[in-house]
Every structure is written in C-alpha cells, then in structure tokens.
Amino acid sequence: MKSVEQHIRDVLELVHPTEPTELDLLQAHGGVLAEPVSAPVSLPRFDNSAVDGYAVVATDLDGASEQDPARLPVVADIPAGDTAVVTLRPGQCARIMTGAPLPGGADAAVPVEWTDGGTGTVTVDRPVTAGNAVRRAGGDVREGDPVLRSGVRVGPSETAVLAAVGRGRVRVHPRPRVAVLSTGEELVEPGAPLGRGQIWESNSYMLATAVRDADGVASRHAATGDDPDSVREAIEDAAARSDLILTTGGVSMGAYDAVKEVLSRLGTVWFGKVAVQPGMPQGAGTVGHDRTPILTLPGNPVSAFVSFQLFVRPLLRALRGLPPDPLPSVRARLAAPGLTSPYGRRSYLRAVLERDGSDPEVAHTAELAARQGSHQLSALADSNALVVVPEEVTELASGDVVEAVTLDGT
Numbered sequence: 001m002k003s004v005e006q007h008i009r010d011v012l013e014l015v016h017p018t019e020p021t022e023l024d025l026l027q028a029h030g031g032v033l034a035e036p037v038s039a040p041v042s043l044p045r046f047d048n049s050a051v052d053g054y055a056v057v058a059t060d061l062d063g064a065s066e067q068d069p070a071r072l073p074v075v076a077d078i079p080a081g082d083t084a085v086v087t088l089r090p091g092q093c094a095r096i097m098t099g100a101p102l103p104g105g106a107d108a109a110v111p112v113e114w115t116d117g118g119t120g121t122v123t124v125d126r127p128v129t130a131g132n133a134v135r136r137a138g139g140d141v142r143e144g145d146p147v148l149r150s151g152v153r154v155g156p157s158e159t160a161v162l163a164a165v166g167r168g169r170v171r172v173h174p175r176p177r178v179a180v181l182s183t184g185e186e187l188v189e190p191g192a193p194l195g196r197g198q199i200w201e202s203n204s205y206m207l208a209t210a211v212r213d214a215d216g217v218a219s220r221h222a223a224t225g226d227d228p229d230s231v232r233e234a235i236e237d238a239a240a241r242s243d244l245i246l247t248t249g250g251v252s253m254g255a256y257d258a259v260k261e262v263l264s265r266l267g268t269v270w271f272g273k274v275a276v277q278p279g280m281p282q283g284a285g286t287v288g289h290d291r292t293p294i295l296t297l298p299g300n301p302v303s304a305f306v307s308f309q310l311f312v313r314p315l316l317r318a319l320r321g322l323p324p325d326p327l328p329s330v331r332a333r334l335a336a337p338g339l340t341s342p343y344g345r346r347s348y349l350r351a352v353l354e355r356d357g358s359d360p361e362v363a364h365t366a367e368l369a370a371r372q373g374s375h376q377l378s379a380l381a382d383s384n385a386l387v388v389v390p391e392e393v394t395e396l397a398s399g400d401v402v403e404a405v406t407l408d409g410t
Ligand SMILES: Nc1nc2c(c(=O)[nH]1)N[C@H]1C(S)=C(S)[C@@H](COP(=O)(O)OP(=O)(O)OC[C@H]3O[C@@H](n4cnc5c(N)ncnc54)[C@H](O)[C@@H]3O)O[C@H]1N2
Pocket: 182, 183, 184, 186, 187, 199, 200, 201, 202, 203, 204, 248, 249, 250, 251, 252, 253, 254, 257, 278, 279, 280, 281, 297, 298, 299, 300, 301, 303, 374, 375
C-alpha cells in the first residue's frame, strides 16, 4: 500500500500554480500576490492635521492659559481635500480638518476642544509643542518602500494597503477553479424525497464548501449516476473549465464503480490503496486536453472529508503558489477509553481538542468521538481535530500522548 507521504508527493506532482493574472482589486481577494508591491509615493503624501482644529505656529501659543488665552486671527479654512495653497505668517492660524494639508509656515495643530471654535479669530487656552497633531509626509511609508511581498494572500489588510498605494489592479495567482462531482445511483439532492435505497447527497456540498474555505472557486455539479457515459461527460466538461477536478465515490472494488472504470481506460489516472484509515481507496492523475489534475476521493463521507484535509488541501495551496503545508498539529493527551487501529494504516480519528493548562508538557486533551465509522458523519461537526494513530500503533489507552491535527486553528 502507498504511504500517505508518497501520495501527497504524487498529487503535488500533478499541479502548477495558477497563471499569474492581473485582476481588479476586489477580484484579487483570496488570490496570492505574484509580484512584490512598493509605494509609488510617500504616505502620507503631505504633512496633514491629525485633528479637527487649527493649524498654528507653535511659538505663538507660548504662555497661553485659561486665564490668559492666546488670540489669533483665522486667515483660512482648510477642509480635507483642499487644493488651495495657504501659507501662514507668524501670529496667524487657519481652521483645519483632520487629513487636510498643513499650511506652509504652520508647525502644529491644536484640536478644536482647546479653543472657543472661532471662525474670525480664535482663542486657544493652552500652549502647544511643535509637531503636535501633525502627520508627517512619509510617516507611514516612504516612496519606493516595499509594502507587500510576493506570495502573500490578498485579504482585507493587504487590499487596504494595495488601494492606499494606488493600485487598482494587481498580479495574483488567482483562486483555483475546482469542479466537484459526486457519483452514485443512490444519491438524491437534499430537499428532494427519498426513495427506497436512496440517500441524500452530502459529499459534493462538503467538498464545495471546503474548497471555498481554502480559497478555491468551487463549482458543484449535480450527482451523476453510475452510468459510465454520463460520468465521462461530466468529467470532460469539468476538465475544460477547471484547474482541478474532485470526484467522490466509485473508486473501490464495486461492480458499478464508474469513476474507476471510465478513468482507468485513459491510462493517465492511478488507482490504488493508500495506507490510511479512513480514505484508503484513492485515485489521482490528469484528464483532458489540458491535463487537468483530478483526484478521485472515496465515497464514504468521512473518508472524503479526511482525504480533502490530507491530500486536497496541500494541493490547493500548491495551485495557489503557496508552500503545500499540511494542517498544523499539536500534542494532546488522549481522554478516551482504549482503542484499536489497523496495523500498517495511519488512522485519523475525529476528536474534540481542548486546551488544558494543568499539564506543562502537553497543553491539550483530545477526546475521541464515539462513532468513528467512515459513514458516521454526525461526529464530524462536533469535532475540531483529527487524532493521528501511526501505522505501527495498534492500541491506544487513555492518557497516551498523541498528535492531533487541528481543523479550526485551535
Ligand atoms: N470489497 C471491498 N469493498 C470496499 C473496500 C475494499 O477495499 N474492498 N473499500 C471500502 C472503503 S475503505 C471505502 S472508503 C469505500 C469507498 O468506495 P467508493 O469510493 O467506491 O464509494 P461508493 O461505493 O460509491 O460509496 C461508498 C459509500 O459512500 C456513500 N456515498 C457515496 N457518495 C456519496 C455522496 N456524494 N454523498 C453521501 N454519501 C455518499 C455511498 O452511498 C456508500 O455508502 O469502499 C469500501 N468497500
């Protein structure tokens, strides 16, 4: 049986980062920068006021107090965005709003709260130091400074910086387009009535949302039956429009395993067993004219979920031009009755991970879900971690220290 690590290496071989593309700022969201970005101008671009108040010459307020306020003529009114060129002479001041350019000659701003708010003349009841409430040109970023490096995800803060340095468009590895197909004659759309032997389809919904959470653009296709022609058509159609195809079901030893039957004929897709539980039957390769990568995940819902976390997630990162890091894991003490695990396969067991300050060595406890069958979805939503049982370990007892892969950043 193929090892988990070997299968991860094999699937990573199938993909290249998405082609760097220049996109409008909002479309770049979730993409990964394919260029370093620097500031074309200094930010702030000009000295400006940090307060609504008055621009002054600081020395004009020397000795000002409530008993003996300074009285200054207001020679200009400067709102934010003002384009007039204003210069103060000693003894003068200008009314100014937050973000408005500081007039020439002024070296400080005082907030309106320190004054009587006058518009012809103003009284100021305390002294001020030079530089007070002035936001200096270049005080945030200097012209030419790098502000974002290549390889970062474009999220809200990056988008703010891009817009602030004047970038309306930016080169990114776009979010990969992922087609999700499920197969199986027994599958019925959620919301539709169930007939005998039928179940509601869940894998494609789980995968489409997992892909979106991982910054992919998922397109979900209604389930095909087990008819090889309709499976082939759906895959061909998806290949032309996607950077990655994910299928579920139809890859094991069944007489109607259509995905395996159709793709085996092409000779470009490997099918076999990976030494993992759940998620043993896997397939991976390329299809179509553009050699679109395809991963065929097993149909059991928990197997499909675990396969996504182990194999699809790093592959999506590689498609996005990021290092294919696995999910982070922590050491945890097992709080559960003893359990057995198949020799030679690495098990990933659903568990609730909690911080536990009582043990300085191991900061978490992991409580295993009671239902660990690969069809038993109910435990998945309650779990926030996958406890890893190594290939050579067949028994675990309460109190053992285990590795737990975190599913929610715990
Ligand atoms: N003789 C053997 N039988 C099986 C083996 C084996 O090695 N030898 N492996 C088992 C393992 S492990 C798994 S996992 C499954 C994988 O089977 P398939 O990928 O072929 O999946 P199906 O047979 O189509 O379905 C399995 C199971 O999952 C349900 N299912 C499928 N698709 C969906 C969906 N979209 N939404 C919800 N549930 C789905 C399906 O109804 C089946 O119950 O094979 C074992 N058998």
